[in-house]
Amino acid sequence: MAVIEVHGLRKTYRRLRGGVVMAVDGLDLEVPEGGVFGFLGPNGAGKTTTIRCLLGLVRASDGSLRMLDADVPRGLSRAIGDVGSIVEQPALFPRFSGRRNLEILARLQGAKSADVDRVLARVALTDRQKDVVKTYSLGMKQRLGIAAALLKDPSLLILDEPANGLDPAGIVEVRELIRSLGAEGRTVFISSHILSEVQQVADRVAIIARGRTIKAGAVDEVLAAGGATGVVVRAADLGAAERALREAGLGSERAGDALRVAVPPEDAASITRALAERGIYLSELRPDAVDLETVFLELTKDEGLGS
């Protein structure tokens, strides 16, 4: 079952000085239930606008949106109680304490003080709960935003750029949090342009550019689409290995202290055979995995966004 279904979503903005900006241009998206879903794209690709449309903050110019079996925006009020979200920066009152911000939202949900304690502990902010939010670091604000989203104990979490502006320690904290939330059976929908981060936590991804979906599916499938066509070989004598492969008709090139052989991973046996016949034994043999960043650049090349 899809928890988010978007079909043909379009959103245009009128410029003050005339003309129209197309923020989302016929986007299609299906997010299955459970796990972490990465919504990827460069800045300005339409990620935040799509999320705003899903949350009813922005009206779609065209297309249909459904979330947790409710039409958006008409039936949004039925579903929203089960959706926790952060859009861009968590927007909370800077002069209120972290706890007071959560208490205000908790009353909306009918949540108890114990629920506020629970989510504060979950994001490790118990010690700073009485401090005003304006004294929080960016990472703490982000965690407070996640705590606010968790107050609903939601089955669907929508987090827009949760790692934005965080230091490395903050990124690790948020990553672990997202991973654990996904492991609990919730659906975590995260948008990001930091692809390496998403690759570490997401089960499935959708890549968008210029307001359109370019590729969507399980992370492995998307990576495969990016062309994981090589095999990395490591041996004690790289020069000998290189010669042996050349003699066997297998092209290779140096990649640091390894060789990259241009054969599909499923034909790796031809490499081991060629080297073993010449008395060269491998210390490592693995598919030359491409990362999401490479795939993304490859896929968006035609959109004028790639390198």
Added chain:
Amino acid sequence: MIRLLASELLRARSRRLLWVAVVAIALGIVVGMSIAVANTDRPTQEQLDRAQRLYERDLRQCLDGQWFPPDEPLPEGYTSLEEFCNDQVTPQSYLSGVMELSQLPELLRGTSTVVLLLAALLGASLVGAEWSAGSMATVLAWEPRRIRLFAVRAAVVVVVAVAMAVFASVLLGLTYRLGVSLKGVTTGADDWLGQTGGVIGRIAVLAAIWSLFAYATTMIARSTAGGLGILFVELVVIEGFLRGLRPSIERWVLVQNATSWVSDQPFAIINQQTRQVISYVSPTAALVTLLVYAGIGLVLAAAWFRTRDVT
């Protein structure tokens, strides 16, 4: 709906501006009244007797019809000469520089402008800060029914404005009563409590309306400064311009109607050529006019809020 109201009340209660206003009002009233009491002397018996004599003389003259030509009708709102004279000739007019309990309603009316400005500031700030902090999007991600949110916020704004108006007026009344006990007189103030209560009620109603004006303009402008700016332009620039350009338009001017309501006095519509009174607008009619304006403002703001994107 109850949860939303509870949440919004907690949000309003948590605003520092609210408590700064409470402290400023309390301090201002206590300090001001202390200075007033320190600079006042209790009148002597001779002064009181003289004032009583003058009062009785003027009242008699008025009742004898000496204040009106025989063929001239009574002003709007009066049904008898006795009613008119009792209203116009009052004992407190014959003592000056003295704290009189009977003057308390007038004092409250005089200070109502400050209360109304505060009500407008609160009405604008309670929602303007939300736009500035960007937390409107957060709230909408919890309660996407915008009209419901708009209505609850309006109710909270009214509650806060009325509470503030009543607090300021009651505190002023209590400190004045204390001042009168120390150095003033209570002559001619048999119904001071009822009259004071009536004035406080009128100020509270007007504070509610004023806060709603500010709320509506702020929801349209999406900032406190913008909302108050629109209100300022309407009250000072547009109304001032229109009144100067076409005095007969006074019937529809906010300030005129507000003054009529809070003073509980009708105001006259005058033909500028003949200088004749065309009609009078009663305080109740003035209130209805203000309520209609507030209603129009709220409907416009709600429609604007419902249809515009929150980014």
